[in-house]
Amino acid sequence: MAELKALCMKCRDANNKPTMQLMKNVKVEEKNGRYFAKGQCSACGGNQFKFMSKADAEAMK
Numbered sequence: 432m433a434e435l436k437a438l439c440m441k442c443r444d445a446n447n448k449p450t451m452q453l454m455k456n457v458k459v460e461e462k463n464g465r466y467f468a469k470g471q472c473s474a475c476g477g478n479q480f481k482f483m484s485k486a487d488a489e490a491m492k
């Protein structure tokens with residue numbers, strides 16, 4: 432499975448901004464024609480969520 436990065440709301444940088452972290456246990460789901468990935472942050476284990484294009488979702492399969 433391809434690697435996916437998403438913003439983690441818990442892993443913040445020195446400016447208190449969310450940072451991009453590698454997502455693990457990724458599950459791609461589709462709802463009403465919208466594709467999104469759910470998983471956990473590889474750094475802190477917090478939940479992550481990311482909307483994807485259909486092409487990106489297909490690439491994760």
Ligand SMILES: [Zn+2]
Binds near residue numbers: 439440442474475477
């Ligand atoms: Zn995190």
